[in-house]
Structures are given as C-alpha cells and as structure tokens.
Amino acid sequence: MLEFSERFIxxxxxxxxxxxxxxNETLDLVSKFDNGCPPQLGDAVRYSLLAPxxxxxxxxxxLACELCGxxxxxxxxxxCAVEMIHCYxxxxxxxxxxxxxxxxxxxxxxxxxxxxxxxxLAGDALIPAAFEMLAKMEPPELAVRCCRxxxxxxxxxxxxxxxxxxxxxxxxxxxxxxxxxxxxxxxxTGALIRVSLRLGGLAAEGTxxxxxxxxxxxxxxxxxxxxxxxxxxxLGDEQDVGKRLHKDSEKGKLSYPAILGVEKSQKEAERLVxxxxxxxxxxxxxxxxxxxxxxFMAYRLLNRKC
Amino acid sequence: MLEFSERFIxxxxxxxxxxxxxxNETLDLVSKFDNGCPPQLGDAVRYSLLAPxxxxxxxxxxLACELCGxxxxxxxxxxCAVEMIHCYxxxxxxxxxxxxxxxxxxxxxxxxxxxxxxxxLAGDALIPAAFEMLAKMEPPELAVRCCRxxxxxxxxxxxxxxxxxxxxxxxxxxxxxxxxxxxxxxxxTGALIRVSLRLGGLAAEGTxxxxxxxxxxxxxxxxxxxxxxxxxxxLGDEQDVGKRLHKDSEKGKLSYPAILGVEKSQKEAERLVxxxxxxxxxxxxxxxxxxxxxxFMAYRLLNRKC
Numbered sequence: 335m336l337e338f339s340e341r342f343i344x345x346x347x348x349x350x351x352x353x354x355x356x357x358n359e360t361l362d363l364v365s366k367f368d369n370g371c372p373p374q375l376g377d378a379v380r381y382s383l384l385a386p387x388x389x390x391x392x393x394x395x396x397l398a399c400e401l402c403g404x405x406x407x408x409x410x411x412x413x414c415a416v417e418m419i420h421c422y423x424x425x426x427x428x429x430x431x432x433x434x435x436x437x438x439x440x441x442x443x444x445x446x447x448x449x450x451x452x453x454x455l456a457g458d459a460l461i462p463a464a465f466e467m468l469a470k471m472e473p474p475e476l477a478v479r480c481c482r483x484x485x486x487x488x489x490x491x492x493x494x495x496x497x498x499x500x501x502x503x504x505x506x507x508x509x510x511x512x513x514x515x516x517x518x519x520x521x522x523t524g525a526l527i528r529v530s531l532r533l534g535g536l537a538a539e540g541t542x543x544x545x546x547x548x549x550x551x552x553x554x555x556x557x558x559x560x561x562x563x564x565x566x567x568x569l570g571d572e573q574d575v576g577k578r579l580h581k582d583s584e585k586g587k588l589s590y591p592a593i594l595g596v597e598k599s600q601k602e603a604e605r606l607v608x609x610x611x612x613x614x615x616x617x618x619x620x621x622x623x624x625x626x627x628x629x630f631m632a633y634r635l636l637n638r639k640c
Numbered sequence: 641m642l643e644f645s646e647r648f649i650x651x652x653x654x655x656x657x658x659x660x661x662x663x664n665e666t667l668d669l670v671s672k673f674d675n676g677c678p679p680q681l682g683d684a685v686r687y688s689l690l691a692p693x694x695x696x697x698x699x700x701x702x703l704a705c706e707l708c709g710x711x712x713x714x715x716x717x718x719x720c721a722v723e724m725i726h727c728y729x730x731x732x733x734x735x736x737x738x739x740x741x742x743x744x745x746x747x748x749x750x751x752x753x754x755x756x757x758x759x760x761l762a763g764d765a766l767i768p769a770a771f772e773m774l775a776k777m778e779p780p781e782l783a784v785r786c787c788r789x790x791x792x793x794x795x796x797x798x799x800x801x802x803x804x805x806x807x808x809x810x811x812x813x814x815x816x817x818x819x820x821x822x823x824x825x826x827x828x829t830g831a832l833i834r835v836s837l838r839l840g841g842l843a844a845e846g847t848x849x850x851x852x853x854x855x856x857x858x859x860x861x862x863x864x865x866x867x868x869x870x871x872x873x874x875l876g877d878e879q880d881v882g883k884r885l886h887k888d889s890e891k892g893k894l895s896y897p898a899i900l901g902v903e904k905s906q907k908e909a910e911r912l913v914x915x916x917x918x919x920x921x922x923x924x925x926x927x928x929x930x931x932x933x934x935x936f937m938a939y940r941l942l943n944r945k946c
Contacts, residue, residue, distance in 0.1 A: 370797030370827060375804040379796060426764060431756035450737035451807045454760065458732060459796035461767040466791035474780035481787055485772035490685060490765035491676030498681040501757045521676060 338630060346630045349623060350393060353406070357392040357413055358384070364414055364467065371459075378448045378456035379463075383421045385439045390559075391416040393631070394530040395537075398548050400624035401617060404538025411471050412480055412533035415464040419488050420526055422460035423497065425453050432501060461488070471537070480533050487529035496522030503588055510588045516557060518588075524556035535617075547617035554610035555632055561603040562638045564589040568596065570639070600636075607632050644936060652936045655929060656699060659712070663698040664690070666720055670773065677765075684754045684762035685769075689727045691745045696865075697722040699937070700836040701843075704854050706930035707923060710844025717777050718786055718839035721770040725794050726832060728766035729803065731759050738807060767794070777843070786839050793835035802828030809894055816894045822863060824894075830862035841923075853923035860916035861938055867909040868944045870895040874902060876945070906942075913938050 338346070365383050367376045392413035399409035428435040428443040429450065436446050445453035468484060471477040487493060499518050503510075531548040540548070568591050590599040610632045619625055644652070671689050673682045698719035705715035734741040734749040735756065741749050751759035774790060777783040793799060805824050809816075837854035846854070874897050896905040916938045925931060 367796045367801075371801045372804045372808065374808065375796055375801060422764075426760055429760065431760060452804070454732055454735065454737060455800050455804050455807075457764070458728075458767070459800040461764070462771075462791040462794040463796065465768075465771045465787055466795065469784050469787040469791060474784040477787075478775050478780040478783045481771055481775040481783075485768040485775060488768040489772065490673045490681055490769065494761050494765040495673075495677045495681060498678045498758070498761050501761075502678065502680065 338633070342626070342630070346627050349627055350631075353393055353396050354389045356406075356410070357389050357396070357417065360410055360414055361417060364463075374448065374452060375455055375459065378444055378452045379459055381447060382425050382444045382456060383418065383460070385441060387417075387439055389417060391420050391526060391530040394527065394552065394628075395534040397624040397628050398531040398534025398540075399538045400534075401548075401614075401619065401622060401628065402535045402538035402540035402544055403619075404534075404540075408471075409534045409537035411467040412484075412530075412537055415467040415480075415484060416526060416530045416533065418460045418464040418467070419484065419493070422457040422464075423488075423493060423526075425457040425460075427497060429453060432497075464488075476536060479536060483529050483532055483536070487525040492521045492525035496520070496525070500588075510593050512590075512593055515588055515590065515593060519557055519560040520553065523560050524553050527556040527559070528552035544617050547613045550613040551610045551617065551628070551632075554606045554613065555635070558603045558606035558610065558632070558635050561590045561599050561606070562635050564591055565596065565599055565603070566638055566640070567591075604636060607635055644939070648932070648936070652933050655933055656937075659699055659702050660695045662712075662716070663695050663702070663719055663723065666716055667723060670720055670769075680754065680758060681761055681765065684750055684758045685765055687753060688731050688750045688762060689724065689766070691747060693723075693745055695723060697726050697832060697836040700833065700858070700934075701840040703930040703934050704837040704840025704846075705844045706840075707854075707920075707925065707928060707934065708841045708844035708846035708850055709925075710840075710846075714777075715840045715843035717773040718790075718836075718843055721773040721786075721790060722832060722836045722839065724766045724770040724773070725790065725799070728763040728770075729794075729799060729832075731763040731766075733803060735759060738803075770794075782842060785842060789835050789838055789842070793831040798827045798831035802826070802831070806894075816899050818896075818899055821894055821896065821899060825863055825866040826859065829866050830859050833862040833865070834858035850923050853919045856919040857916045857923065857934070857938075860912045860919065861941070864909045864912035864916065864938070864941050867896045867905050867912070868941050870897055871902065871905055871909070872944055872946070873897075910942060913941055 361383055362380075365376075365380050367379075395409050395413040395416055396406040399406050424438060425444045427433050428438055429445055435443050437443060441447070443453075444456055448456075464484065465481055468480045469477050471480055489495075496518050500522055503514075503518070528549050529552075531552040532545050535545045535548050567589065590602065594602060611629050614625065614628055614632070667689055668686075671682075671686050673685075701715050701719040701722055702712040705712050730744060731750045733739050734744055735751055742752050743749060747753070749759070750762055754762075770790065771787055774786045775783050777786055795801075802824050806828055809820075809824070834855050835858075837858040838851050841851045841854045873895065896908065900908060917935050920931065920934055920938070
C-alpha cells in the first residue's frame, strides 16, 4: 500500500472538507421548500439529508469533474442529486418492513424520529428533487443525459433491484457465494457510486473512454467500500462508526467476512483498491489535486475507522 | 349540463378506448426490465402498473397534445411517465403506515399481493422510470422542461405534500373547511392532473397561454374529480367502483359530502366542470376531436359510476 506523508494527508483532508462543506451548503439551500410543503415533511427531509455524513458520492461527482478538467461548480447540481438519491435509499432501507434500523449516522433513523408514513413520504419527495436538480444543468443535452444515467442507476435493475435481492436473501438465505454477494452490492451500492463519477465526468465534457475508466474506478471502489463496511461491522468501534455494530452477524446477514473470512476479505479489498487506482490512472491527469485526492480516498478505505 | 347524442358518446368512448389501449401497450413494453431486476420486483411493478385503470392522466397528456396540434405519439413518453408516478403514489398510499388499504382497482393492493418491502421498492422503482421516459423525449430542451415540471408536481410541495397533509389531518382531525380540503386535493390529486395536461401541451409546442388554460382545466377537473370521488364513496356501488366503499366516512376522513353535504357537493362539482370547460374553450380549437372528448370527459364526471 502506498504511503502518504503527514503533510499530504492534512492537505487532502482539508480539500475534502472544503468540498464537503460546499456540498452541505448547497444541500441546505436547495432543501428549503416553499409553503406548499408541510413543515413536518420538510423537517424530515432536512433531518435526513443534512445529517452529518461522509458525502462520498457528491465528493466523487465533484472530483471526477475536476479530474476531467471541469470547474467543480458545474457539477454541483449532480452532486446534490446523487446525495438525495442516496439519502432516500437510506430512509427507505431503514424502514421496519426492510432492514428495521433504529439508528443511522449516530442519530435515530427518520421513521424513529418522525414516523413511518413521514419517512416513506420524505424518501418519496427526495427522488423527484434529485431529477429537478439535474434538469437545471446546462446545456439541455447534458441535463438529459444526466437524468437518463441517474434514472437507470436508481432504477429497478440497479439500486432498487439490489436492495430487493438483499431483502429477499435475508429471508431465505441460500448457500452464499462471493459472486452472489457481488451481484447485490454492484447494484445496491455500486450503481450510485459509479454514476456519481460518470455525472462528474459528463459535467466536464469528459470523453467516453474517461467515463469508462471513472466507471470502473467506481465499481471497484464500491465493492471495496462494501467489504470494508462489512469488516467494520466485525472489527469496528461502535462510537466511531455511529451505528449499531455486529447486527449483520446477529441477523445472519450475508457479508464478505462470513463468506471469505476476515483475512481474505482484507486481501480482496486491497486487490480491488489497487485495481480502482489503475483505472483512475487511466482516466486522467496524474498531476491534478483531484487525482491525488481520489487515490487517497481509495487507499484510505483499507484503514477505515468509520 | 350539456346533452351528448348516443352516437357521439359511442364515438367518444371508442376514441378514449383506442388511446387507452395505446397507453397500455406502451406501458407493457417499457416495464419489461432487464435481468438486473429481480423477478419479484418486476412482477410487483407490472402487477400495479398494468392493472386495469382509467388511465385518466395519460389520456390527458395525449389529448392535450392533440388539442395543441401535435401528433399524440410525440407525447407518449410523457403519458407513460405520469401514469408511473400515479401508480407509485397509489402503491405507497395504500401501505399500512398510510391509508392501509387492502384492495385497489378490484384486486389486492400491491403489499397484500406481495409484501410491504416489495411494495415500497416497486413504488421507488417507478419514480426514476418516469424520469427515464421523459429524458427520452426530443429535442433535449423539451425533455428537460418536462422533467422539471414533473419533478415539481411529484415533489414535496405538491403530490407528496398533499399526501402528507392528508395523513396528518386523519390523525388529528381539525375543524374541516372547504378551503383546507381544496388545499390538500389541489396538491394530492390536482398537481399530477395539471402537469399531465401541461406535458401534452408542451410536447405539441403549445403556447404559454395555451398551457395556462390547460393547467386551469386540470385544476378544476381535478377538484371536480375528487368531489365526485367522495360522492361515489357515499352513493356508489361497490362492484362498479372496484374498491371498498364507505371507508371515508367510517374512518371519519375529511370529504366534500362531510363538509358541504351531498347536494351542495354535487352543485360544486357542476360549477367546477363548467369552469373547466370554459378554460378548455380558451385553450384550443373547438373543432377538434380531442376538444370534444376532453369536454365529454369533464361533463361525464357528473354521472360517474366508477
């Protein structure tokens, strides 16, 4: 694994923090609904959307845009859109009929803080809000392409399909294989991460090969992210992570450590991170800050604390 | 009320049936998901989307397009999109945490036929599918405008906001007023009907004043539709309507008959239908089939059996 200097780590973290703050400020602005929106609904949307989070997907949008030579503000609507879709999927996944989770990002989940009906509706409201953001992009050709790509990634064959399979396998656990697990995660987590990178590239008018490389980076990063997430559930500290741990194993939930064991899971994450960085190198300028930061984010997965 | 000849009624119904069939065939085609979509999810989406329905909103899209001089096939993606949004909102509204309904269009509701998680996800999958449809429209300027308008209509201040207020008022019934009820329905039912007419007009490159008149037609039609729906719950025949009746009054649900009484509700519906037809007259050519059919559909509300 690549070693980063203390100085680089500080600078990279500061850069990430700047982008995260820009995203948070924009999300705050665009989630101030007019008075047609019932206060309780607006509160629930903002409670979930503005909760402290890593903002991984919007960061990818902005960094991919910069990597392809664009001004990151061009990609900000897309950054907000992917976070809105991510947020809706968390709200709905946490519902009693699905994963039935009580805490999320260190706070009560939306349906615990409000109630089930409100949580369902808050999620429902976030999906069109995401497409409204994308429809504001210029020129219209770009806006339409982004709408189409996000619609596919958030649709029945990707995000929602992955979650459906995840729910189904929890009910009737089959003999789990790595392939099966990958198939779920490539859709449930991977699709939205991949499209985040693509939308950023599109906003910068990146070439099709660039989009392809960014997409591959996203796919491998997404799987590595999931593996390290599963590892955190086994090895992590509950306070750092901000949610209840060991619930995967308690529920007998399919996970990489359960299939491969801890050590092989760590090796697999490492392999994927290296592959992701190769795609990144193929995608764009090695001399840019965004390249360094994306590579840093990939390697950092292997040392995740939260 | 205007009298229609038997011959006209037969012709109008045949025309409506033709359009409905075109819509059904297209919905069938566009809801065949690829193999990334788990069969159970695809089944649930198609079970709800292809259930026999009036297809009121898609009919409005197509007829408004024709009224503004466009070929209705231009508006077909928008027709499918509004039906997808309508269908998702029915699936989610029927959930136990919301209206808790067991039947819909004469069949078990989606969560009764499948289960709650599947119903939530089927609804979730339909929203991006709607925007994917719109993003296919040409030219991109039109696609983007349609995405924006549908996003607003399906968003926190309109469709979802109306449903939230409806849920909230059922829990803590305030002293009901006609204004309050209208405010709910203008968003819960009205927004999607209005945008259906607007999208049809947009597909035909209708003028802004035309869009405005179509919008007004939709707003008045939508309220009249809701009033006659409430009246059906009191006066209708369960077999004709295809869902359990008298549930509004059983639940103490806010309704026009409850506030105004049956007779005044009927008068109000009549007033709104006449106003809607005035807007229609202002919107477009009185010599077109689509004008006659839209007017017929408005007057027919006053004789609803289902």
